[in-house]
Amino acid sequence: MPAIVVKDLSKTFEYYKKEVGLRHSLTNLYARKKLYKEAVNKVSFEIEEGEIVGFLGPNGAGKTTTLKMLSGILYPSAGEASVLGYNPWKRQKAFKRQFSIVMGQKNQLWWDLPASESFHLNKAIYEVEDNQYMRTLGDLTELLDVRDLLNVQVRRLSLGERMKMELIAALLHNPKVLFLDEPTIGLDIISQRKIREFLKQYNQTKRTTIILTSHYMEDIQFLCKRTIVINNGSVVYDGDLARVNDTLGDRKVIKLQLEEPVEVGRFRAYGKIQSYDGIYVHIEVDRSQFKSCAQSLLANFPVVDLTIEDIPIEEGIARLYERGVNTDASASMENVR
Numbered sequence: 354m355p356a357i358v359v360k361d362l363s364k365t366f367e368y369y370k371k372e373v374g375l376r377h378s379l380t381n382l383y384a385r386k387k388l389y390k391e392a393v394n395k396v397s398f399e400i401e402e403g404e405i406v407g408f409l410g411p412n413g414a415g416k417t418t419t420l421k422m423l424s425g426i427l428y429p430s431a432g433e434a435s436v437l438g439y440n441p442w443k444r445q446k447a448f449k450r451q452f453s454i455v456m457g458q459k460n461q462l463w464w465d466l467p468a469s470e471s472f473h474l475n476k477a478i479y480e481v482e483d484n485q486y487m488r489t490l491g492d493l494t495e496l497l498d499v500r501d502l503l504n505v506q507v508r509r510l511s512l513g514e515r516m517k518m519e520l521i522a523a524l525l526h527n528p529k530v531l532f533l534d535e536p537t538i539g540l541d542i543i544s545q546r547k548i549r550e551f552l553k554q555y556n557q558t559k560r561t562t563i564i565l566t567s568h569y570m571e572d573i574q575f576l577c578k579r580t581i582v583i584n585n586g587s588v589v590y591d592g593d594l595a596r597v598n599d600t601l602g603d604r605k606v607i608k609l610q611l612e613e614p615v616e617v618g619r620f621r622a623y624g625k626i627q628s629y630d631g632i633y634v635h636i637e638v639d640r641s642q643f644k645s646c647a648q649s650l651l652a653n654f655p656v657v658d659l660t661i662e663d664i665p666i667e668e669g670i671a672r673l674y675e676r677g678v679n680t681d682a683s684a685s686m687e688n689v690r
């Protein structure tokens with residue numbers, strides 16, 4: 354049975370346009386203009402127990418709004434969702450005990466107190482038994498290597514150390530579902546890697562179901578077999594991130610270095626010119642024709658060097674971000690909504 358089921362989930366925010374200036378401030382009092390923002394539009398997916406799924410999308414795509422609805426912080430405008438069989442926005446106590454949400458941009462810990470004080474508070478809130486609390490705290494501080502920092506004021510911790518403490522606070526009650534909203538934001542490469550490795554190990558040992566949003570592709574590639582890409586509030590891809598380039602069609606890039614400049618128009622018959630500066634030319638070609646294209650280029654141009662590469666995953670993602678939804682190309686792909 355899936356741990357998370359989401360069906361046509363939508364959220365439209367209503368807000369008021371605020372004009373600046375004294376005259377407009379007075380007008381705002383009696384004639385405010387109401388505006389609507391469709392942040393999430395008919396999002397549907399299912400996530401199996403123990404799965405760790407990446408949630409990718411450009412700024413403002415609707416990722417945080419979706420996670421907030423799944424954790425019951427926001428009430429949806431339409432649609433349904435079930436997390437561990439619970440309706441999240443009913444906020445039942447039994448549900449609250451079984452999930453956690455960590456937002457990289459927000460603090461849960463008390464800023465002026467040591468993290469251990471916040472942990473005690475969470476222990477009381479979630480009614481964690483003494484033995485279980487000590488065992489879980491011991492395991493987590495060991496795994497994240499922060500045992501010596503438990504009694505340091507949170508405000509004195511580095512960003513990476515603080516994020517580790519945030520994770521511990523979120524995991525003390527052994528949640529079955531974990532929503533992670535940019536847990537590695539702003540961290541250096543070493544701290545990012547440590548958090549990533551911790552999450553992988555945690556997911557493997559505990560079988561916790563995790564949805565992870567991150568703008569760092571390495572996080573998603575390292576942790577998630579499956580990625581849901583969301584753009585303009587809608588799902589535009591759901592599948593293996595490594596296959597995202599299938600959405601571009603079956604393409605390869607031929608990279609040429611020339612002995613002397615050749616006019617760009619002469620390369621157009623081979624495919625789409627990705628970049629050109631006279632000497633270096635990158636041409637995107639159909640995978641079925643890359644051999645014949647390469648042979649012809651070698652035979653007809655003063656080529657010094659030629660390489661054939663796959664299109665980077667980042668490129669596929671960027672194009673999904675740019676094109677939004679409901680294009681002809683996306684409609685024809687299996688994983689693309």
Ligand SMILES: Nc1ncnc2c1ncn2[C@@H]1O[C@H](COP(=O)(O)OP(=O)(O)OP(=O)(O)O)[C@@H](O)[C@H]1O
Nearest residue numbers: 366368390392410411412413414415416417418419
């Ligand atoms: N309370 C609100 N009132 C009006 N609009 C809102 C509100 N909260 C979010 N939005 C808008 O909804 C859209 C989706 O926001 P959301 O925070 O879900 O995006 P996101 O994918 O998490 O972006 P990011 O990667 O930048 O965190 C954005 O355009 C945002 O401005």
